[in-house]
Amino acid sequence: MTMVKARVTTAELVAGRYRxxxxxxxxxxxxxxxxxxxxxxxxxxxxxxxxPDDPxxxxxxxxxxxILRTSERMGLLRPGRVATVLNAVEESGTLWIVTEWIDGTTPLGELIAQQGMFNHVRAARIGLELLDVLEAAHVAGIxxxxxxxxxxxxxxxxxxxVTGFGLAGATLAPRVAAPSYASPEQARDERIGPASDLWALGAILYTMLEGRPPYRERDRPEATxxxxxxxxxxxxxxxxxxxxxxxxxxxxxxxxRLSxxxxxxAFVRVLSEDPEAATEPLRHPRVRGRFPVGPTWGRRAMVAGTALAVVTVAAAVLVVTNSRSDDSGPSSAGSAPSPSASAGPPTGQAPTATPSTPPSAEATTPTPTGSAPPTASPSGTALPPGYRTYTSPDGxxxxxxxxxxxxxxxxxGDVAYRSFFSADGDPRKLTVTYSEALGPDPVAVWRDDVQPDLEERTGFRRIGDIKATTYQGYEAADMEWVSDKDGTRLRTFGRGFLIAEHRGYSLRWxxxxxxxxxxxxxxxxxxxxxTFRVPED
Incomplete structure (x- = not known):
C-alpha cells in the first residue's frame, strides 16, 4: 500500500492561475x-x-x-450536454481538470445526498438525458x-x-474514481466498452431510486x-x-445487459404515463459553499492490485450508505459514516436504563446524603461519581x-458524521453516528446496510437477533456482535434510532x-x- 498526503488550501493556486x-x-x-x-x-x-504513483x-x-481531445470531440457531438474542458494539469501525482463553471446545475451526487430517494419519474428523466449523451459517445466509438x-x-x-470524458484509458488504472460504480469487467481490469457505461447508468439509476448505490464503498478500493x-x-x-x-x-x-x-x-414509457410530473421543475439545494476548503482536506493513495491507485479525501465519505466503521475507534476516523447506530448490553439482557419517555418527563435523582453533588446529566438526572456531560459541537x-x-x-458534508470517544489506556470505545439518509425501518438498516460490511471483518459473528425496540420515544433497533481486532476479541452493542424521516443516530459501545x-x-x-440526547430543534 502506498500512502500519499496532499493538502490544498485557498492560499494555493492550481497551475499558478486557478484559485x-x-x-x-x-x-x-x-x-x-x-x-x-x-x-x-x-x-x-x-x-x-x-x-498512480510517479507518472x-x-x-x-x-x-x-x-482528456482535452475527447472532451472537445464530445462537446461537438452533444453541445450543451458535455462540459467544456478548459485545461488539464498534472501536479505532484494529482490531476486537475478545469472545466467551465456549469451555472444553474447541481452535482447529482449532492442531490441524492440532500434529498434521498428520487421517484421513478424523476429518475427516468435524468436517465433519459444520460442515455442520449452516452448514445452519442458510443456511436462515435467513445x-x-x-x-x-x-x-x-x-x-x-x-x-x-456530463463531465469526465477521456479519463478512462488515460492511466493504467481500470477505474480511477468512484469504484462502487465500476462495472464487473472493470473490477477485473478487463477491456471495457459501451456495456460498462450502461452498467454505470444502471448503478446511477439504482442509487437515485434506492438512496444508495448497488454496491457499497468499502474502506479499501480493492474491497469495493x-x-x-x-x-x-x-x-x-x-x-x-x-x-x-x-x-x-x-x-x-x-x-x-439491456441494450x-x-x-x-422503458424511460419514455414511464415519462408518458405521468406527463405532468415529467415536466415539473426540479428543486435544487444550494451547493456552492457547503464545504469550506481548508488545510484539513487531505488524501490517501492506495494501490489496488498492480495498477489501481485510488485517492480518498480525508472525511470525504460517500454519504449515506457505503463504508464501514472500525470498532477500534479513532483509527477508523477516515472511514465513511455508516447509516446506523450502536451501543449496548449483553445478549438477552436489556440496558438497565432506556427510558421511553421524552427527557422532560424524567425525574431528577436526589443527591446522596453526605456526598458531593454529582454532575448533572443532559436531562437533569444526577450522574454517578466519575462522569461528566460532554456536549458536541454538532449539538x-x-x-x-x-x-x-x-x-x-x-x-x-452536512448530511452525515461519525464521532469517536475514548481515553488513553482504556480499551473501550464509543462511536456516535448521525445520518440524514436512512431507511424507514431501524431493523432493516442494521440488517441490510450495516451487517453486510461487518461480515467482512475477521471473526465476525452476530449475537442473537436484531431486536426492534424504542428509545426515548423513537423507533429503534439493537444489534450485538463480536469480531477480532489486532488479536483481541471485541464485543459491540449497537443501538440505532430514527428521530425523523430519513434522520437518525447510532450508538456503538x-x-x-x-x-x-x-x-x-x-x-x-x-x-x-x-444520558444521550439529540440536539434540540
Missing part, C-alpha cells in the same frame, strides 16, 4: 471545487483526481491530451468509463451536463471492486416500473467516564469480550444510553 473557493462535490478519489481563473476572472469547476512525463502528457453521480450535473429543468465483481445484486425495492430496467442494466455478464433502445423505451450530548474525550470525527460483564463496563453503558 479554489468551495468544495461542491466529492467521491472516492474525486473532489470538485468551485474556483476562479485568476487570469480571466471567470468562475470554473476544478476536479481533483489522484493518479512519467510521457504519461502526464498522454493523460492530459487525451466509452466514458468513469460515469458516476459526481460526473453528472443536473439543471432545474432536468437536463444534464471485489464486491462489485462477486457479490450478488441486492434487489431494488423502490424502483417501481423501472425495476426490470435497473436489474437488466446491472447484469454481471456484459453480453446480457440502449430497450432502456430508452448532541452524553455523559462520559472521567478522562474520556472526543478523539476523532469524520464527516460527509465496544469493549474486549472478556471485560463485557464487568460492573464498571455495564455501568458506563447504562449511563451512556440513559
Amino acid at each position: 479554489l473557493v468551495d468544495v461542491v462535490q466529492r467521491e472516492t478519489n474525486r473532489v470538485g471545487y468551485y474556483g476562479e481563473d485568476m487570469e480571466t476572472e471567470r468562475p470554473c469547476l476544478l476536479t481533483q483526481i489522484g493518479l 512519467s512525463p510521457d504519461d502526464r502528457r498522454r493523460t492530459t491530451s487525451r 466509452t466514458h468509463g468513469e460515469l458516476s453521480p459526481g460526473q453528472v450535473f443536473v439543471g432545474g429543468d432536468g437536463s444534464v451536463m 471492486l471485489k464486491g462489485v465483481d462477486r457479490l450478488p445484486l441486492r434487489a431494488p425495492v423502490r424502483a417501481g416500473p423501472l425495476t426490470q430496467s435497473v436489474q437488466g442494466l446491472l447484469r454481471k455478464d456484459s453480453r446480457e 440502449r433502445p430497450v432502456v430508452r423505451d 448532541f450530548s452524553v455523559a462520559l467516564p472521567k478522562g474520556w474525550e472526543a478523539v476523532a470525527t469524520s464527516r460527509a 465496544t469493549t474486549p469480550e472478556d471485560d463485557w460483564d464487568d460492573p464498571e463496563n455495564q455501568e458506563a453503558l447504562d449511563v451512556i444510553l440513559r
